[in-house]
């Protein structure tokens with residue numbers, strides 16, 4: 019979809035609100051035209067008649083009528099502009115978020131968090147500002163054409179002699195605007211880079227500290243800040259210079275007019291009203307050229323903004339950003355669709371020939387087959403980089419499989435990403451994500467607590483989290499900080515495990531809990547997990563104690579299944595497993 023078509027689609031989203039903008043501005047400028055004409059007639063008549071009769075003042079009646087209507091028109095116009103601006107911006111952001119939140123895999127261009135926030139916040143605004151600028155442009159165009167006709171009818175020579183040099187000056191400044199655009203682009207890029215680095219620093223405080231990388235990070239930040247300072251300075255300097263020239267153009271025009279009038283007034287062709295109308299109309303007509311060139315600049319900016327936003331939605335249809343949707347900006351928020359509570363009880367999960375390859379490489383998993391039965395523990399093990407996490411993520415639909423089928427109780431799972439969610443399955447990733455909310459919110463994440471079922475307490479106990487909560491001053495209400503920064507690695511993993519357990523899913527999937535838990539705590543967690551009844555678990559681990567507990571062990575090597583079976587028999591035949599065991 020071209021930028022023009024996308025813009026047109028946005029206009030059609032709220033055409034009434036959009037046209038209010040043009041209408042109010044047209045009224046505003048037409049009021050000036052009417053006032054100019056009346057003053058011209060009044061002043062010319064004044065110079066020929068020597069008595070002021072009441073009839074003279076009747077000339078101002080149409081103008082008084084227009085200003086009487088003005089308040090109403092302004093109100094309607096401003097109402098329209100505000101609503102259009104807000105709704106069009108909200109629509110783009112709504113579509114963006116809808117796409118990003120529904121996307122299960124296939125990341126767009128990898129921007130930092132700060133860059134993403136900057137694009138999502140600022141780019142819709144640039145696009146909508148361009149659209150609201152059209153209203154002013156149309157109104158000014160009408161005003162300028164009408165004024166030009168009136169001025170030509172008043173005096174052709176003065177009109178041409180005043181306008182032609184002005185057009186030349188403004189054309190030159192338009193050329194200069196191209197350079198301004200370049201400086202603006204550079205300053206925006208520099209700002210986005212700085213915002214991006216700030217975001218990354220905030221989200222990786224611990225990583226920077228443990229690596230002792232503070233001086234390096236600060237040095238990098240200073241380099242980027244200096245680049246931004248320079249870019250901003252150039253941008254500001256150039257735009258102020260340009261503004262100075264363009265804002266003085268109308269004064270230059272007025273000067274030219276007065277000189278020409280002084281030369282022509284003696285031959286009696288110009289009355290005082292004519293002199294007035296030249297100087298009165300001129301100021302706004304010159305701003306038409308400014309408006310036209312800034313509209314072109316903001317069109318170029320809108321184009322850049324569309325390209326940037328589209329790079330966040332790599333697989334989306336081209337009109338996704340501007341697809342019309344109802345927005346709940348007033349009144350009650352719509353009901354959130356209820357989460358399906360009825361689980362499809364798991365008897366057997368079959369995986370056939372599951373493959374995935376990371377883009378641009380040969381790494382991934384190849385033709386994996388496995389079978390899980392209800393109430394069993396399956397442990398996937400293998401060396402570092404064997405493909406364990408990739409297997410879990412492809413199975414759960416978090417990575418797009420290249421081939422393979424999955425069957426739940428013999429039924430084909432068409433879209434794993436939409437199927438492997440609670441109450442069917444729940445997953446604790448290797449690096450869990452916590453939010454800067456209280457611990458309770460981090461575990462529940464909006465999951466409704468069943469009255470009397472004590473599922474939260476049970477989940478906390480199974481995840482061996484009660485001693486930690488008891489030690490926290492505010493217990494479950496403790497704010498955990500950004501990404502759980504106030505908690506230890508083990509506490510973060512057990513909080514994520516409790517989040518998973520509270521959902522009481524049919525299949526529990528853990529990716530390597532042992533990376534942050536000591537042996538005793540992990541042992542206790544597995545004991546509690548399996549004492550409560552028949553849980554079906556798929557776990558990535560290399561802990562011998564868990565491998566011994568497993569009903570089946572799947573050994574991965576270079577993305578393929580090397581061997582499958584109970585630990586005892588595998589240790590006799592599988593060299594890969596023997597190697598792993600010997601190293602532990």
Ligand SMILES: Nc1ncnc2c1ncn2[C@@H]1O[C@H](COP(=O)(O)OP(=O)(O)OP(=O)(O)O)[C@@H](O)[C@H]1O
Pocket residue numbers: 376377379381382400401402403404405406407408409
């Ligand atoms: N996003 C990625 N892009 C490209 N290659 C990747 C990506 N993620 C992982 N890989 C590669 O794919 C292979 C399998 O990675 P994976 O994380 O699944 O291994 P793993 O067995 O879980 O390792 P670990 O025990 O360290 O968690 C590795 O060689 C890894 O380098």
